[in-house]
Amino acid sequence: MSIDIIARGLAAKALAGGGGSPGGSSTQFQFNNAGAFGGTSGFTWDSANQVVTLAPAAFAIALSALSINPTWNNGALAFPGALVINPTDTASGALSALADFQLGGISQFKFTKGAVIAGNSGAALPPYMMFANNAFYFGSGSPVSANNRLAMIANGSYQVVSGGRFAWTNSGSNPDTTIDLILYRDAASTLALRNGVNPQTFNIYNTYTDASNYERGILQWNSNVLFIGTDKGGTGVARELRLTSTGSVNIAPNGGTLAWTFTTGGHFLAWTDNAYDIGASGANRPRNLYLAGVANVGGNFNFTVNATIQVNGINYLSFGPSSALTASKSIIVDTGNLIAFGGLTSASSALKGSSATVQVRLADDTAFAAIQGKLTTDNAYTAGAPAATGYVTIYDSAGTAYKVLVST
Numbered sequence: 001m002s003i004d005i006i007a008r009g010l011a012a013k014a015l016a017g018g019g020g021s022p023g024g025s026s027t028q029f030q031f032n033n034a035g036a037f038g039g040t041s042g043f044t045w046d047s048a049n050q051v052v053t054l055a056p057a058a059f060a061i062a063l064s065a066l067s068i069n070p071t072w073n074n075g076a077l078a079f080p081g082a083l084v085i086n087p088t089d090t091a092s093g094a095l096s097a098l099a100d101f102q103l104g105g106i107s108q109f110k111f112t113k114g115a116v117i118a119g120n121s122g123a124a125l126p127p128y129m130m131f132a133n134n135a136f137y138f139g140s141g142s143p144v145s146a147n148n149r150l151a152m153i154a155n156g157s158y159q160v161v162s163g164g165r166f167a168w169t170n171s172g173s174n175p176d177t178t179i180d181l182i183l184y185r186d187a188a189s190t191l192a193l194r195n196g197v198n199p200q201t202f203n204i205y206n207t208y209t210d211a212s213n214y215e216r217g218i219l220q221w222n223s224n225v226l227f228i229g230t231d232k233g234g235t236g237v238a239r240e241l242r243l244t245s246t247g248s249v250n251i252a253p254n255g256g257t258l259a260w261t262f263t264t265g266g267h268f269l270a271w272t273d274n275a276y277d278i279g280a281s282g283a284n285r286p287r288n289l290y291l292a293g294v295a296n297v298g299g300n301f302n303f304t305v306n307a308t309i310q311v312n313g314i315n316y317l318s319f320g321p322s323s324a325l326t327a328s329k330s331i332i333v334d335t336g337n338l339i340a341f342g343g344l345t346s347a348s349s350a351l352k353g354s355s356a357t358v359q360v361r362l363a364d365d366t367a368f369a370a371i372q373g374k375l376t377t378d379n380a381y382t383a384g385a386p387a388a389t390g391y392v393t394i395y396d397s398a399g400t401a402y403k404v405l406v407s408t
Contacts, residue, residue: 089113095142160185199224203231206239215239274298338365372397 022030024039027046031038042056056065068082085098094114101109107121115131125140134154151159160166168181179195186192193200199221206215213234220227230239243249250271251260258271270276279285333339335353340363342348348363349370360369388405395401 087113207236209235217241338363370395 020037022039023033023037024030025041027044028039028041029043029045031040042054044053044055045051046053054065056063070079070082072079087098089096092113094112095116095118096113097110098113099111100107107118110116110118110121112118117129119127127138127140130137130139136152138150138152140149149161149164153159162185164185166183167179169175169177170180171177180198182193182195184192184194193202201218201220204217204219206217208214208216211233213236215232215236216230218227218229218231228241230241232238246264248264249262250258252258259276261269261271263269333351333353335355338350338352338361340348340350342363344363346362346364346366350361350363350365352359352361352365360371361367362369386407389407391403391405393401393403
């Protein structure tokens with residue numbers, strides 16, 4: 001070894017220069033002890049095995065057992081190192097150590113010939129770092145590829161084994177304490193944020209000043225309910241939540257059964273025809289429905305309470321029953337309004353209320369319209385011969401006019 005050569009050289013120089021008997025005991029290195037040879041039990045040489053042992057006495061003050069303090073003074077050179085360890089490896093085990101730093105006989109830090117830096121061998125699964133295949137590997141246990149857990153690849157990626165995880169603790173200074181946030185690989189192309197039975201939250205920020213002033217989106221489990229929304233704190237501003245897609249947006253409750261869809265044209269449709277309701281009878285009902293076009297109903301309108309149909313704020317039809325209506329009087333049309341048939345022009349007919357009288361009018365309300373059918377009076381026939389005081393004109397189905405005598 002280099003130390004051996006240097007030590008023997010110094011001893012030879014000392015013997016050649018001054019003569020005298022060696023100091024100390026056999027195998028002890030020699031040193032100049034006030035002009036005489038001195039030997040030390042803490043620095044010995046085993047000539048049979050070519051081994052140098054440095055074992056100083058117990059230190060009671062802060063000292064180093066070995067100090068290597070060269071002076072480098074050439075900027076053009078890359079110096080090989082203050083300490084060079086260069087064994088000739090004729091045959092050795094894969095985990096043979098270039099250097100092994102021990103405490104009380106237990107390895108604390110070890111450099112092996114396979115470019116492995118190993119941790120405390122007294123641990124059940126000692127940690128290690130290994131360099132191979134242009135990557136740094138981190139793991140625990142025996143430093144072989146099967147135990148690697150994390151790799152830093154030369155292309156800049158960090159790779160973790162399938163059972164590995166990225167975890168954070170609740171301490172700002174101690175990473176070896178309670179873990180409260182963990183990222184896992186659940187399956188191929190599947191990232192998981194999970195921690196046992198603890199509900200998880202994912203925040204994505206729009207702005208962040210500090211923990212009290214922010215704007216963010218949230219994906220959060222809370223009381224067994226999944227929340228998707230926006231959140232704010234302090235000086236943060238309330239922001240909108242928008243669901244967007246280049247295709248349709250579908251709603252599929254109950255295990256993924258499609259129920260509703262927003263088409264790419266913006267239409268809100270039931271996925272299956274005549275299968276789903278909006279609201280429920282007597283509860284969970286929407287309040288008002290505002291339409292700019294036509295309401296096409298394939299079934300019936302059911303009114304469970306008194307209701308009114310308005311046009312431009314004017315009551316046109318009222319539906320019962322209520323305190324003012326009975327089952328036999330379930331539709332009310334305000335006086336002066338029409339119930340039209342077929343259209344709203346003079347080519348159609350309509351019914352119109354005028355005080356206690358029902359009028360048959362043209363649908364544009366410009367004149368009276370004809371009635372066809374059988375007329376039945378509200379009282380029975382009365383015998384007798386009335387004296388005619390005038391007549392009224394009526395028309396048959398062909399439009400022929402007839403004058404009918406009437407008496408007052």
